[in-house]
Amino acid sequence: SAVISQKPSRDICQRGTSLTIQCQVDSQVTMMFWYRQQPGQSLTLIATANQGSEATYESGFVIDKFPISRPNLTFSTLTVSNMSPEDSSIYLCSALRGGSGNTIYFGEGSWLTVV
Amino acid sequence: AQKITQTQPGMFVQEKEAVTLDCTYDTSDPSYGLFWYKQPSSGEMIFLIYQGSYDQQNATEGRYSLNFQKARKSANLVISASQLGDSAMYFCAMTPAGSSGSARQLTFGSGTQLTVLP
Numbered sequence: 321s322a323v324i325s326q327k328p329s330r331d332i333c334q335r336g337t338s339l340t341i342q343c344q345v346d347s348q349v350t351m352m353f354w355y356r357q358q359p360g361q362s363l364t365l366i367a368t369a370n371q372g373s374e375a376t377y378e379s380g381f382v383i384d385k386f387p388i389s390r391p392n393l394t395f396s397t398l399t400v401s402n403m404s405p406e407d408s409s410i411y412l413c414s415a416l417r418g419g420s421g422n423t424i425y426f427g428e429g430s431w432l433t434v435v
Numbered sequence: 436a437q438k439i440t441q442t443q444p445g446m447f448v449q450e451k452e453a454v455t456l457d458c459t460y461d462t463s464d465p466s467y468g469l470f471w472y473k474q475p476s477s478g479e480m481i482f483l484i485y486q487g488s489y490d491q492q493n494a495t496e497g498r499y500s501l502n503f504q505k506a507r508k509s510a511n512l513v514i515s516a517s518q519l520g521d522s523a524m525y526f527c528a529m530t531p532a533g534s535s536g537s538a539r540q541l542t543f544g545s546g547t548q549l550t551v552l553p
Binding site for chain 1 (some may be wrong): 544
């Protein structure tokens, strides 16, 4: 199985600030994704992190609010910009390793609370 | 578009008993993958089991098995010999199959909160 580490695991953020979440995979992966899980809700895909190019965003999510980087095949970051209380969520990184069949793994999640 | 429906917001099971968590899906894709994840209160998403739409046999992983009924578009998770540590939220999810990037984007159901009673 792939090991996916996320930092920070938890944070309390002030309204109007930005926070960058890091996702590190223990081996090269073909696909990396970022999901959001609002309190009591299911997971919603934010974007696909593409290595060496701009991320592909889902409807309702924009690059200015959620800039994503993926400089190599094992690392990605998600920034939550100009945060408001509505951004309080768990943010999860997931990855698919090429040749691993059809198993999609997740990081431990980053709990953000905006006050 | 794909849709996952989990109709059981909460389920209770006695320790050591088996429990079935329901999942139905809707898709126009000819091939697809179905997943189950466990999310404890810590928030991490733990992969449990995968079933491909063209797999002839139902998937099994230890105490987890997936009851796949393609004609009924259902992919129920069966947990045998429940343990207290099985108490968690369980999500059913699916992707279209294929090699494109969209083939690995998961669509999730609303989840079922399972509580195992001692």
